Amino acid sequence: MLLKNRKPGDLSESDVTSESNYRNRRNFLKAMGIGGMAMATSAHAGLFDLLSQDSEAQGAAERKPLQFTRDKPDPSLTLTPEPKITSHNNFYEFGTGKTDPARNSQSLQLEPWTLTVEGEVARPGKVDVWQLMADAQLEERIYRMRCVEAWSMVIPWIGFELGKFLQRFEPTSRAKYVAFETLYDPEQMPGQRNRYAGGGIDYPYVEGLRIDEAMHPLAILSVGLYGETLPTQNGAPIRLVVPWKYGFKGIKSIVRIRLLEKMPPTTWNLLASNEYGFYANVNPAVDHPRWSQATERFIGAGGPLSVKRQKTLPFNGYGEQVAALYSGMNLKKYF
Numbered sequence: 001m002l003l004k005n006r007k008p009g010d011l012s013e014s015d016v017t018s019e020s021n022y023r024n025r026r027n028f029l030k031a032m033g034i035g036g037m038a039m040a041t042s043a044h045a046g047l048f049d050l051l052s053q054d055s056e057a058q059g060a061a062e063r064k065p066l067q068f069t070r071d072k073p074d075p076s077l078t079l080t081p082e083p084k085i086t087s088h089n090n091f092y093e094f095g096t097g098k099t100d101p102a103r104n105s106q107s108l109q110l111e112p113w114t115l116t117v118e119g120e121v122a123r124p125g126k127v128d129v130w131q132l133m134a135d136a137q138l139e140e141r142i143y144r145m146r147c148v149e150a151w152s153m154v155i156p157w158i159g160f161e162l163g164k165f166l167q168r169f170e171p172t173s174r175a176k177y178v179a180f181e182t183l184y185d186p187e188q189m190p191g192q193r194n195r196y197a198g199g200g201i202d203y204p205y206v207e208g209l210r211i212d213e214a215m216h217p218l219a220i221l222s223v224g225l226y227g228e229t230l231p232t233q234n235g236a237p238i239r240l241v242v243p244w245k246y247g248f249k250g251i252k253s254i255v256r257i258r259l260l261e262k263m264p265p266t267t268w269n270l271l272a273s274n275e276y277g278f279y280a281n282v283n284p285a286v287d288h289p290r291w292s293q294a295t296e297r298f299i300g301a302g303g304p305l306s307v308k309r310q311k312t313l314p315f316n317g318y319g320e321q322v323a324a325l326y327s328g329m330n331l332k333k334y335f
């Protein structure tokens with residue numbers, strides 16, 4: 001997200017290697033007993049290497065391999081390399097800079113992690129998220145992700161359908177909305193300790209969906225990416241992914257889900273209601289008051305000369321599946 005004095009997309013587009021090269025090189029260096037600084041001084045190390053090695057040098061939290069069914073690859077989508085997905089983040093609890101979350105989140109305590117589901121449900125409950133991960137039928141979902149700041153990625157998430165999960169708690173007929181809440185723990189989250197460090201947000205970070213949106217099969221709770229559990233900076237151990245909406249709806253490190261009769265408040269709408277709506281459906285025809293939403297900068301594998309400006313698609317390319325949820329709604333008014 002943007003503060004008024006920041007410009008969109010401050011990722012430096014230095015050369016990166018592909019996911020598998022990156023891993024092999026990392027494992028090779030580990031086997032050789034060479035630490036991050038040796039990497040950083042090698043002739044081919046770009047700025048990206050410095051940044052990624054920096055977080056590794058500080059002990060990147062261990063990620064665990066997951067069992068899951070693969071998504072059908074879509075030839076029109078190019079995956080964003082894993083090192084970019086895990087180094088260019090928005091997670092204001094760990095700082096407002098794009099590289100702050102990778103640097104500042106690694107010691108977040110992930111175990112145990114309890115997710116509470118309550119409100120308008122017949123069977124409220126508390127879920128051990130690590131047990132849930134072991135028991136659930138996990139699926140890979142390769143989705144476009146479009147940040148409201150006009151950059152985008154393609155991310156191979158691993159998770160399960162939010163709607164199927166919610167059904168277990170038996171929503172009542174009064175459940176019209178679903179509210180989500182991120183962990184509130186200022187001792188672990190430096191951005192929650194003062195308003196400046198946290199970008200002016202009143203924590204905890206909160207988000208919400210209408211119940212029919214939450215029940216849509218494209219909406220998932222994600223517990224991993226690129227085959228392993230989520231990195232802390234991407235919202236470990238469990239975060240929301242709603243691919244047809246701007247990235248800020250994808251609330252991270254969730255501890256509570258509440259089913260409600262009334263529309264819940266949402267963080268960015270509370271901060272600037274004229275700039276960020278409750279719906280936040282990706283819409284190239286409705287500009288942000290301070291910039292156009294017609295195009296986006298795709299963060300792929302290339303260097304600075306291959307930055308790809310591409311057209312933003314209505315509902316981020318998922319219109320065929322989700323447009324019916326909004327039939328008859330004025331999407332300029334309900335942005």
Ligand SMILES: Nc1nc2c(c(=O)[nH]1)N[C@H]1C(S)=C(S)[C@@H](COP(=O)(O)O)O[C@H]1N2
Pocket residue numbers: 001085088089090091092093146147148182205233234235246247248249250251252253
């Ligand atoms: N709790 C919390 N969730 C959050 C944010 C945040 O600052 N705090 N940022 C949002 C924004 S603006 C985006 S674009 C996505 C970024 O997800 P990623 O870093 O995994 O790409 O997370 C969203 N979820």
Ligand SMILES: [Mo]
Pocket residue numbers: 001090147148149246247248
């Ligand atoms: Mo975002």
